[in-house]
Structures are given as structure tokens and as C-alpha cells.
Amino acid sequence: MRRSRFYPLWILIIASFAASGCWDAKDIDRRTFVMGVAFDLSDTEDQLVMTIEVPVLTSFATQTHRIADTRAFVAATTGTSVAQMAARIETRTWREMFFGHTQCIILGEDLARESILPIIDFFDRNPRIDRRLALFVAQGKADEVLHIKNPLQPLVSVHLNQILNTLTNTTRVVKRNFQDNLRDLESNGDTVLPRVRSTDTELTIAGGALIKDYKFIAWLGENETRAVAFLYNRISGGVLTVNLEDILYTYAIRSASTDIKPVLKDGQLTFRINVKTEGEIIEAFYRGPGGAIEFDIPGIQSKLNQEITDEILHLLTKLQDLRTDPIGFDRLVYRHYPKFWNQHKENWKEQAWPQAKFEVTADFNIRRTGILKEVTIYERQG
């Protein structure tokens, strides 16, 4: 009686030995944690260069390490595919490459111009990848980024990742992770990736790289990137400074949301884009003669609205000119007007998208002005 009750369970367990992929037991200290990986085109034909950043584990063992200690090890190898290069580099670290904690992937400009697909595929296929990793395009060579030393954060890759995932107060880059990028790319091959630039001693993370059909085609400036961030609905904070009657007002965004609605009328496709933000004035100053004046809140708001509307319209025109749709307007059309979409899906990026019109409205709401009710105007004596 008792034995027969457990029969199904035993069958399940025995079957699981055959079916499972869990034979890959390997202790944590027998793996190489690839924190960051950079890809470039090699000088020789059809070859890639992979550069990895690996933490030197012993330097992480105690809290009291010397600053002079090397905490990251950077190694590079060449090859034709990512897996092949990973296998090659294993002989230099004598441990299995482990991409489960990879914080960022950096693509060189030249490589991205050719195609980013071969790189993306390896990571997309691997189930252990942390999908919150950051995918960057480097201006110039990618491997240079990994060689930068930052005393605050010993691992460049962690530093880069934290900028995207934890920094809320910047609008210089679009804060989207690998998962978001993949969703864009798998839908129409277009996306915007953050740009990283390395000088001799420093990293600059600002702007974006416009990807069209898995190929890098153009850089986007900081203001354009901000417009992209608004359209992606990825604004979590940040500051905007406007000049109204020679007074500089700095507006801090506390929350923002963007609503995009396609409207099809008489065969003309129009996108109604409404940006709503709430925030406060955190800084206001003016140099020149005068006294103290009250805030002109509606004035500041309309000025802000105007600036953002212009920025977004400028960006959209540029995207139309380049025949790219990284924001995914096509998905909206597919959802709202499936018939129209079926007619135009073959040549969406080439014909229908460039002809679309936009109605952009912005609604900036200033909730607070700090504890000062008015702008103090400083009058220089003499």
C-alpha cells in the first residue's frame, strides 16, 4: 500500500534526472565573473575582439583593501563568434566564463555600424543573463572604456550599469536596459542605445546611438536623447532649465508620463503625443537691477511646455528623415488600426512613417517653488 502511493513521485524524480539541465554544478569560486564585456572590430578581416573585465576576487575578500590594489583584470582575445572567444579566453583565466552577473555590454562604433546582431544573439540566447544589464555603444573603440580607472568604483562595468539603473536624476541618457532594447529590436530592428565616450581618464555617458535594422546609423545629442526618453516614457527625474525674461528657472521633474495616441482620419495618420510632468522649481536666479518679484508660474509652465514640444518635434522629424522608428509607433498603429497596419506594414519605415503627422502637447505642472515664494533679484551696488 505505502510503496504504491509513492510510485508516481519516484517516476517523476527518476525522469527528472534524464530531463533536467541541472548537471552544471560548479561552485561559485570556480567561475569567472565577467562583469563587463566590450566588442570591437579587429584589424584583420572578419574577426572580432572581445575584451572582458573580471574582478580580482582576492581584492574583494576583505573590507580593508589598499587603493593601489588591482581590483579588475582586463583581458582581450580575437575570434569570429562570441562563444568561441569566450572559450579562448577561458584558458587565460583558467575558470569557466560566467555571464550571469554581466553588468554591461559595450559595442564599438565600427562594429555597431556593421551589425550588432551577432553580439546580441549570444546574450539573448543565454538563460542566465541578467536582463537588466546595460547595452552601450562606445564612441570610438569599446575596449578603451574598460581600461578607465575610477577610484570610486573599481569595476567600470558596475559603474556604467549603475548609471542606467540607479541614477534617477539625469536625462542625458535613455535609461533602458537590455530587456527593453531587445523588445524594440525584435519588433522592428530599431532602438536607441546609450552612448559612452572615453577620454584618457574619464567616462562620459551622454547621448544616444540610433540603431536602424540592427545597425548603428547616427548619434543623438543630449537634448534629442531627452526627447527620446520622454517618448519612451522613461523619465524618472531630471532637471530642465528655461530662460524667462532673463531669469533662469530650473525645474526638477518629480514624475512624468507620456501618452501617445494614433489617430487615423481620411487616410492621414496623426500621433497625438501628450507629455505630463509634475515637479518643482528648485533654483531661480537673475543678475541685474531690480527687486524681488513673484514667480510667474503659468509663464514658466508654458515656456517649459514650449521647449519640450519643440524638442520632441525636432527629434520626430529627424527620425522620419532617417526612416527609423525606434520608439515603436508601428506597434501602436498595429494595436489601434490593424487594417491600416496590414496595408502598410511592408513599407512602414519607408513610406507610411515619414508621412505621419504629430500633435505634441506638453503639460508641465509646477507644484512647489521651494520655501522661497519669490525670485530674489540681486542688485549690484555701485
Added chain:
Amino acid sequence: MYIRLAFDKQCLESEAVFLKLSKRIHHNVQFFKQQFNDSTDLVVRQFSISIPGIREIAGALIFFEGLISSHLITNAVLDPILHEASRFQQPIDADILSFLKESVLTNAEHSETNDANKVVLAIMMGEAALLVDGYNACLTIAVQDWEHRAIQSPESEGVVRGPRDSFVEAINRNLMLIRRRLRDPSLVFERIQIGNRGQNDVVIAYVKDIANEELVNEVRKRLNKIDMDVILDSGYVEQMIEDDWWSLFNTVQDTERPDEVVAGLVEGRVAVLVDNSPFALLVPSTFNSQMLSPEDYYVRWPAANFVRLIRFIAAFVAFLTPSLYIALISFHPEMIPTQLSLSIAASREGLPFPSIIEALIMELSLELLREAGIRLPGPIGQTVGIVGGLIIGEAAVNAGIVSPIMVIVVAMTAIAGFIIPTYTLSFGVRISRFFLMFVTSILGLYGLTLGILVVLGHMATLTSFGVSYLSPWAPLSLKDLHDSVIRSPWHGLKKRPSYTKADDPTRQGQRMPKKSKKKQNRGKQKQ
């Protein structure tokens, strides 16, 4: 001439081997001496009762020294017999034995029998047998008194708030502790003897109009089936009456707290007390009932619930942590936060053993320490604690045998293990933990899930006197859920737990029937 008595229960209970006493006192004395094989602790005090004007009648008092109170024997038996018996007047009191019984002996409890076997049993239980020449009957006088431990605070089930007394080895004291808490005439103690040679007292305690009769019968039936030489502790009885003898988990609850027993009795459970054992048994018993401490009912409900949550979490921690550690370290390092995984990897750098061996070493040394701490006498036990702490905490890490994280894991497991309120239950958790560690080291988190399934599946098949071990969760009993992980305030616990199938399910609000309440309300509205 004398048949050797076979001391088995059937013989003692049935009339078949009724062995009549002789009228001649020296026959009887010789019989008892032979019965006890002239054991040196058997005392045969022979005396003669002188009755004026008639004759001298020979008498004998047979008992074991050490089992009786010599004070009682002297003052309540011998002294009255030797002095007061002279008042015997034959025409009025025809029977000297009943005269002694009714008018001479001053102690509280004695009985008359003419069955030699009963007398033998009574002597072994510490009574004194009074034989009088010319009568084929015997008076057994209850003069038991032996050395016993004083009532102390419980060792394994301490509480901060609540009574501090615990059972002792003497069963009468234990019964007293229960009776004092439950002054209910329906509280029944049924005494039977178990043990073919030991003849130990076993008492079934229940409240007659609460406990389900079938349950009581079942307990009685199982107890009567026990066929052992001696019962040295309630643990013997527990193992003979439990439903599943092969399981890691105990389906009979043991407790040394009288308040816990009384709480069980009024819930409709049955308690079994065994003489010479300070642990009472409670049936039926579920995993849930063993996870609860009496203190949960003494402190206010928010505090009780907080502690209960902690306790259930602790049970999971004690059960899962080492295997979870192995799974994450060996199979799924991507599931650990990046910074933590770096420092874990760094701390394991240079360790010679894979994580399963590391975990086994540490868990084994923990079990060694725990066992050594129990066995060693108090003062040395502390030394073991210190030495062990040094080995586990410092030296093993510095020597590069285990990683500091493993020390945390083991420490957490140990601390959490001690939070499980029943000592017996923690055995099950401790042993199944090793099973989980092995499965995990082969199959990772997947294996851990399978292992948990196996353990849970096994627990779900267990029953305790017909009650599912995992109730009230499996099968789900919504009624009993309000006294499991979360306990509702006392006014929400109006019913006894349903798993005991109590005859009288209500334990609160009986004095004011619902109908009269409604009438009162109506009256108020009219006014």
C-alpha cells in the same frame, strides 16, 4: 506446590489464574517469600495480636523497604494494631480482619482481597500486605512513599510568561498537577499497568464529555496491545502507539508542561502519562500543534502572532538554509545580488572543498557540539560551547576549510533550529535537512524543490490517531486556521479545534445562550 506466577497482563486481568490465599499464615508468608525469591529488600514483619481473654493471633506485614513510608507503617499500621487491637470484643466483632480494617488502621486507603496475585502486584507497587492467621484474605495498605525529585521548572519547554512547574517522575504528583488545574468532575484518569515484568503504571487522562469516545477507545486499544517487558519512559509508549513508526516526524506530542496537557485535554485530546517519566504524551498531535507554545496563549494576541510568525519562519530557515546556500553557490550564482556574489566568491577563493562538503563539515560539527553539550555535565558543557564556537567561528575560517558565509549559514540554521518549540519535532527537521542538502547538491534548486515535495508529501500522508499530520493546512480546515500560524484573539476562539472531533465543540460563550441575547436586544430597542 506453588505455581509460578506468570506476570503477564492476561493472567493478571482474567480470573483464570486466580490463586487463593491459604488460611495458614506461615503458608502465606512462605508463598510470598518464594514469590519474591527471598529478595533482600523484602521485609516480613511478623507480630502477634494479643486479644485479652481469647488468644494471641499471629500476624505478618509484608512490604518492600524503600517503597513504603516507615513513618506511616509505624504510626498508622503497626502502632494501632499492637495497641488498639486489644479492644477487640469477640461477640460484637465476629471478624478480626474487618475489625482491623474498620476500627484500627488509621491510614486513608486499603483494600481486602483473597487473590494472591493481586497481593503480589500490590506489594510491588509499594503497598504493605497485612496477613492475619486464620484468614485466607489479606489487607493491602497503601503506604507508598519513595524518594522523588521536587517539582522544578521545565527544562526543554521554558516560557517567560506562564506557569513554571513541570512534571516529575512520580505519576501521582503529575496527576495532582493536572487535577489542580482542571477541577472538573468529568476529568477522568484511567490507570492500567503495562510491562510484562515492569508493571509500570500508565494513566489515560481525558475529559469525559469533551473527548471523542472513539479516540479514547483507540488510545485504550493501542495501549492494551503493548507487549513489552518494561516501560522505562513515556518514549516507549509513544513509539508503540504512534501511527507511523518509520517516519522522521513524530505523530505523538510529548510535553513536560502540565498546563500544556490541560490545554490539550480541554481541546478534546487524550493525554497518556507514564509513571517514572516526566513527559506526558498528547494525542492526536499535528505539525501545527507541535509548533505552538503554551506561551502563545498567555501573552496578548499581537505579541503571540509576532512570535508565531517568527517561529514558523525559523522552522523554514532551519529546514532550508544550508540547501539553499548549496543551490545558489553551486548551481545558480546569478540569483545572488552581484555585490554579494562577488564577496562570496572572494571568501570561497582558495577553499579546497566543494560547497556540499563544506556544508556537511559545518553541519556535522554543529551536531557534534549540540550532542556534546547535552551529554556533558554543566560546567564542562560551557567549555565545549566556547571551544566549539572558536572552532566553528574562527579557526575553521582562518584555516581555510570553510568560508565565513558558511559560518553564518550554520549559525542561522542552529539558532532557528532551537526556536522550534518541541524537542522531538526538531529531530525531524534536523534529519530531513541533510536529505535536502544531498538532493540539492545533485540537482540544484530543482532538486531542492523536489526534496521539499518529497518531505511535504510524506508529511501529508502521516496521520496521528486518524488526524492528518498537516491539518489544518492539508486537508484545509478553515475553522482551525485561526489557531495556526496566526492566532485570533481569545474571543475569536470560541470553538475547540475541530480535528479532535470533540463531543462538546464550544469552549466559550456557553453561559449566555444566543436566544436570550436576542431577546435582550429586542427589549432594549422597545425601550
